[in-house]
Amino acid sequence: MFTRTDDRITATQAAVFLNNTVLGAGILTLPRSVSEAVKTPDSWLSVLLGGVIVMAVVTLMVKISQQFPGKTIFQYAGTIVGRVPGAFLCLLLIIYFLIIAGFEIRSLAEVTLFFLLEGTPIWAIILPFIWVGSYLVYGGINAIARVFQIIFPISIMILLICYGFSLRLFDINNLRPVLGSGILPVLSGLKSTVLVYTGCEVVMTLVAFMQQPRQAVKAMLVGIGIPIGLYLLTVVMVIGGVSIDSAITSTWPTIDLIRSFEIPGFLFERMEFPLMVIWLMQMFCNFCSFFFQASLGISQIFRLRVHTVIYLLVPVIFISTMVPKSVNELFSLGDMIGKAGIVLFLLIPLMLSVIWLIRTKGLKQHV
């Protein structure tokens, strides 16, 4: 076929898709949230450990999705656990996606209001953002994956450059001692690190769209591996740069790290400008991904046209964005999302696979 009209994405696109879904608000807040929990410079170990756990979960999700080629979780959940419980489960997932989408936009709006547009009403920031997002989502998974593919290299490059420049503040002593207080604080930080990987549930729909579902495991592991690496780098750079004490006290530690130095003579003396740019773009990806997942889910469960669902979801997302009343509430919402995420993405794949195993085994015995 010369012109492709089917909604299929390549393995690379799938990996980039997953990466851009996971890599988001956490870049700016992760160092603080994890340091608060760990309280020793070992927080990077928590990030790493959390990453390993998430990788295992992702593998599980891919495995179960591969049992149903071409079908998303919204379609196969019903097959596994029965129609009504399946629909309930999927609704839970959709609401979860919607809340995350709202959360992402809200944190974007808060950062923008704080650093870029003081005095602008919040709706003036949120509305255009949602509209541009829905314009993209309207184009289907192919368009989304392509935009992600454009944004991905730009953001990775600029992020790395920013961190590269922040090496001038880096002091390895800020990261020492390693495991000075034993492994326990690391484990306590695990909760808040798993939080930043929320969003990897999209794997369960993503696999259905892949051209070669056989490459799914590899693609998804790469897709989750990149954000793990970047989050690890973020935590290492921030704590190494401004030390754990400063990371705990600042609201957006990564921005503070980048704002802590100037590069005189360089075109941009201040690196927070490029950082903000790519972060905003990354948040856009995040939002679009969740928006897409939610609209896809609703349209598949209720058999509605995707485009109608997209229009209907715009005000819903807007309202879910406006629910938190302050930044503190926003952060506690983030914590709640993290907890819900742990339940959802540990529970759903595990439960589904166990039930599936029982069913198939049982069938075999009958045969």
Place this chain on the structure above:
Amino acid sequence: MISLLSSVISHIPGWDVFFQAGIALLIPLAVSRIYKALYSLVGSGRAVESPGSSAKKRKGQSDAPVSPPPQARQGFSGNYAADLQSIKSAIGRNSDLHFKEFTITRLQKQAVLIYVDGMQNDRILNLQIMQFLMLEATADSFSPSGSAGQQLPFSQLSEASDLADFNKSVLYGYAGLLIEGLPQGLLIQPPEGDSRSLDEPVSEALLRGPRLGFSESLNENTSILRRQGRSDQLEMVTHRAGNRIQKDLVIAYMKDIVNPELLREVESRISKLDIDFLAESGYIEQLIEDNYLSPFQQVQNTERPDRVISALLEGRIAILLDGTPFALIVPVTFSMLLQSPEDYYERWLPGSLLRMLRFAASFLALMAPALYISFISFHPGLIPTELALSIIETRQGVPFPSIIEVLILEVSIEILREAGIRLPKPVGQAMGIVGGLIIGDAAVNAGIVSPFLVIVVAVTAISSFSIPMYSAGITLRILRFVGMGFAALLGMFGTILFFLMICSHLTKLKSFGVPYLTPVSPFRARDWKDLFFRAPLALMKRRPAMMKTQDSKRKS
């Protein structure tokens, strides 16, 4: 439980949020409504269906006849006098039409030569054709059984059995011959109108490369293409288009390279052209493009035969129209608009450098004023301190906000550029200098704009000139103003939104089924060696993967 409930209630946002949510729903609905309405409004006369219509509908429509029902054919009767009379009554009132009646001496048959003034070489007409017909032609030449064409010693001879066709061709410049007893008209000697000499293309000048451009004559253009080299695979198929005045157009492609499906798509779109007259290839471009509401062109136009031939070798298809030096190339991708044939003629390092320079320039041409506005009006904290200080010092006394300031200068530069095209060449250059230098300087001295802005606008203007495709430059100019609007409203955030919107739009855009942004996205690693930098020729072993060609290898 109650506390939970009350906290839930306390989190239900106020009525204003719901009002805003309503707006959030209405605006996209309205925009998409308008978009679709516009599409169906303008899209009705076009060769491409609107994207909203489903594939099924498209199939159904393509079966229906698109061209108007052909007029009743009127053949030649074979009766010389009647035929001549009907020709005369149809087109005889034209004063530049000559009917030269004569008798074929050896046969004693009546014949008439019909031709239009100035379209034929009179000397040949008089000396050779008339001489032959009147004195030498024998009965063998017109034996009713055999085809007349084989017997007559004219190289370019065709028969017209339809009277209306015959009339059109005669008026187009053919010399028409009508002979007693022959139930068809003969068209000998195609028109030989004056054509201008072949010049260097004005719109795409190169330092290195052939100084040869297409001209207005289709025959000449096809022959130029043929003369690029020997090949038995270069195929050119003539089509006719235009309801009222028909014109020839040629679809050229490499038979063993082009993707047959692409060829079919192009042919089907060409066959659906439904318009009175095609004045220029721009008509075709607008009628066959995928999305006419997009600011980006989805068909490339060029005057350069070398560009056409290398596009053909990549598996693309060229459309040449009679009467214009601009050939069309489809499908086109965004990166093609920033590439120049010179990239390939120079060695690969300078070629790559120039190409990357052009990408940077197009970014500047698009974004520089928007960035200026967002820095000056919104984010003084994002620019270096010393720069901020000098900008403040130079902007003291400028009475306008930056958006107005930028608009003043940008608009005057645009007007200047437009004026420069109209003016005769020597005056135009002088105008450029007067406009650019003097107006800029005077504006600064008068305190209307700041010197820093003059730099920004000048860089923007120069950048947009560095884009090898003129029409791509216009696109960027339009979008620049949109970007400025976004920046004036929301600063950096708006600029980013603008960028994201362009990205979203470009990823959805397709040119004849090829995603516009290939090979960036969808990512095709193989095509990257001819994107931002140009790999050495020895490394470019394969044709672009995006074209899905039949034969992908460039080298044996």
Place this chain on the structure above:
Amino acid sequence: MCRRLMPLILCLFLLTVTQSGCWSSKEIEDLALYTGLALDTGKLTKAEQELEEQGVTYSKRDKVTATVQIVPVKTPGMEKKGGPQPLHYLNISGTGDSVFEIFRQYSIRNERPIVGHHLKIIVVSTELLKRQSMEQLMDFVLRDNDIRPSTMVFISQSRAEETLVSKRTDEIPSFHLRDMIQGQKRTSKVMKPVILSELDALMHAKRSYALQNLVTADGETEFTGAAVVKGDTGHWIGTLSQEDTECLSWLTNKSKAGAIKAYDQDNEPMTYEMKDMKSKIKARIDGDDISFDVSIKTEGRLIETWNSSSDADSTEYTEKVEHIFGAKLEKMTEKMMEKLQKEYKADVAGFGDALSIQYPRVWKKVQDHWDDTFSRSKINIKYDLKINDFGSFTE
């Protein structure tokens, strides 16, 4: 009907948005950038005194006087070329008990709102730091969204506002101070500047720290020595001399440059130029006793000697000179350690860091009263000074 109305409604909406839009838009020339901030003890400026006599004031306690340096000063209309150069900066002060309120108070005196995106230096006077803690003073600065964490913090012995005044008209004092940090490459007497984010971390960890000290004399400002701020109280407790500062820089590995001057046997001065320098602090735990081994390794050249009888080439002479310089270095360091341990009882040299990295468990126990523990711990210092170069002049 509806279809025709839609575009109209849309246009109207866009119009209202664009008319009421540009909410945050503020032209850069309508803003006043402040590049320097000085905090002093509350003392009303002359204008304020007169205003207060007229009864113009608001409810406040005069605890802090904040002075900001605004650049560039607005020049009316077109600037005349030539002529006497006007001052490029403007210092305005206000007094009160909330830095933010003082800042907002400027707005009723100034036509342009002040923004802190380009704040470069903050100078706090020692007098103020005796009364108020650093945490209190820096709280606003850390919370504010405009002020970058890269702002450097200095301490001034005299009134801080004086450091923001310069005799020379062609320079902006706050930039001048920022650029003077470059001297760090030449001499260790200039400390590595402490920026806000570092200060934030130090304050949060309740550690004692040293900040660059400024002294003004006759309209000129000089970097001299370091001011020590006690961690648990956040108050200023004393100053280190220039030589102490130099030692401190070496001890904390913050500087590789510097010179040591000593007198040889004939009491003639000779100078050692440091080319490389490495120090290492090693903690040793012996029951409850904590002691530290400090080793300082340095290489350099003999750059100046006034004694013409010196015989530079011989190994013997080299050893002798090395010994003299070593002794001098030892004396300097001991003096500084004495001051830190006995007088100020504040660890600003990073001994706590060393302990926390090497013995995290022990550190946990002593963390809360570390300054006390530090003043009681024994510190052994070892030197390794090498002269391997005598410059290009060998006689």
